[in-house]
Amino acid sequence: MNIDRLYGTGVALVTPFNENGSIDYDGLKKLLQHTAKQSVDYYVVQGTTGESTTTTADEKKEILKFVKQNNAANLPIVYGIGGNNTHQVIETIKTTDLSGVDAILSVSPYYNKPSQEGITKHFELIADNSPIPVILYNVPGRTASNLTAATTLALAKHKNIIGTKEASGNLEQAMHISANKPNDFLLISGEDMLTVPLYTIGAKGVISVLANGFSDVFKEMKEHAFNNNYEAAAKAAFKLLSINPLMYAESNPVGIKHVLKLQGVCDDYVRLPLLPPSNELKNDIKAALSKL
Template sequence: MNPIQGVGVALVTPFRPDGAVDYPALERLLAHTSPHVDFWVVHGTTGEAATTTRPEKNEIFDFVRKNNPRRLPLVYGLAWNDTRQLLELLEKTDYQGADAFLSAAPAYNKPSQEGLYRHFKALADAAPAPILLYNVPSRTACNMTAETTLRLAQHPNIIGIKEASGDLGQCLDILRHKPAHFQLLSGDDALTVPLISMGATGVIGVLPNAYPQIFSQMTHLALAGKYKEAAQKLYQIADILPLLFTEGNPTGIKAVLKLLNICETTVRLPLVEPTDKLLKQLEEKMKSL
């Protein structure tokens, strides 16, 4: 059985005010989320993978691996917009303990669908652990179509996709025609319940960093077919979800975590820390949670 299903949290990387990785805060975050989520994702977008160094990435993943008393499955974010360099990076990565790799479509290049197919096929051919595709056109400027996803789904080392296109029709096409071993995970917190009702097997989310229990309840109610009850949980978090992204991710979720006394709001440029206005808005919405 594929262990990468249910609730995955795209872990933030806490930083101290001086910009260094804050390992005590990361330990607090792991302890906060571990009892409620089904797997952890390290070095995703929310973890500021774009601005952490290769030594930091190895150290952070090793720290997470060693502070995992429940032995949650670990997904390692690994992406690049140069296929050759990505394969070289794969050889240099300390991925011991990774149950899967999450790899976003190449950004900036805007490859054709054939280019996307060949990129991910080359990665899947070389990777020592299964691949989760990540389609996030709002960041990559390139949407991977359902046709390309289904073509890649035939590869035995590609086990699923984190779909963050926001296109329910595209997700439906994937879910209707995918092979049995291939799964679709929601890449949008707010679409978790509707996507599960269509056949998705879980989510890789941002809000579970802060509210893992209610998010897990919502997701598992939906997975059990209790959509009405799951929707009620979704309504509880609906007001806070848009605020997480108004000033960028992970700026919003780090602001929530600061208000929960888990980590600082420090992010690395070109991201900037939350405004006082956002902090006040979040604090007000958090009262209901």
């Protein structure tokens, strides 16, 4: 594929729910329209922000199908298929209709804490069996293991692994990746507030939580960064400093769903074990939005 289709802002779409816990497809359609209007560059479906751990296999397929059918802006689609059971991940890939999907986003194995060699074998098998390109996803805060720069660079040699979403928060690690990666391997920020620093060292974009509600700000950051005006890009990012920590105060996507409720896009229902936002968080988000 032409990897520049995945330059810029990928929005990690939330999954809107109704009060009874069913999927709110009207809300999802409004979200697709809302983010496209503010010029996101691609959709990321069923990542962490989409509550992928509590949607069923059938729901995941229906959500993907719905996004394809309601992609009026014809944006690229990245779909989350990952896990800590290598053969189950491969089976899911084989039984999912990936037509119209540009790449898979696959999280590094969590909970069983494999060695770097185990992680390498895991991703190589996934890439060997995937009909479309694979993007690695390193998020040690959730997986309890880090996908090191050396492992990432080894995997970057695989012809079907095209990039990494780097959410370690470790800028030195990201620098090692950027300094030594192939030219056609994407370094993608997985931390919203580190997007501009990562742009300065060669990243080509971000997969973002906040872009659900503020993709116009990410567009501004991208355009300035791509024009080498990092001071202006940083000033755009500074707008989000007060709202960003509130997105994680009671776990993602609780905060961003409440933002979307206040923006009239969808309600803020989540599935257990997550809970709706507390009154304190609601008040803090409302105050932060008033400053924006």
